[in-house]
Amino acid sequence: METVDNSNCDTTEDDSSVSFQNHTHVSPNSQSESDVVKSSSDAVSRGLSSTLATVIRDFDSRAEDALRSQDQLSSALHRLTRELDQLLEDAPLPFIMQHAAKISGVRKRVSSLNSVLKSIQHRFDNIDRMLSMGVLHEKMAVESSGQH
Numbered sequence: 001m002e003t004v005d006n007s008n009c010d011t012t013e014d015d016s017s018v019s020f021q022n023h024t025h026v027s028p029n030s031q032s033e034s035d036v037v038k039s040s041s042d043a044v045s046r047g048l049s050s051t052l053a054t055v056i057r058d059f060d061s062r063a064e065d066a067l068r069s070q071d072q073l074s075s076a077l078h079r080l081t082r083e084l085d086q087l088l089e090d091a092p093l094p095f096i097m098q099h100a101a102k103i104s105g106v107r108k109r110v111s112s113l114n115s116v117l118k119s120i121q122h123r124f125d126n127i128d129r130m131l132s133m134g135v136l137h138e139k140m141a142v143e144s145s146g147q148h
Contacts, residue, residue, distance in 0.1 A: 042142065049135050056128050063121045070114045077107040 084100045 045138065049131070052131065056124065056131070060121075060124060060128070063117065063124060067114070067117055067121065070110065070117055074107070074110050074114060077103065077110060081107060 080103055081100075084096070084103060087096055088100060
């Protein structure tokens, strides 16, 4: 009976694509068709898992960069607000008050956006944890079925 060897699974980070090289050969120990399907699906799941892990790491990195940027922006806005408060004490002109109100509004929007980004990061962490647990559970199931 012919078997398909899917052990040559190649994932590339550049284009996040998965390619499989199938080698067909005749096995002296004939496997059942379900074993072949199972090994093929295992190879596909490993390839998908690897690709998803790469994508999730990329999203995590970009989300962390966005959070750092938001924190820097927030601290700069706080500094500007303090400076404007000092200017308001020195010269309470309507022009200065108008700009102070604008900066205060921007500060509130940045704080709100920062909160949303932290919520998204938390969700990504939960998804990553669930995927990791699923892969681990699947690996344990494969190992336990292989021992029987």
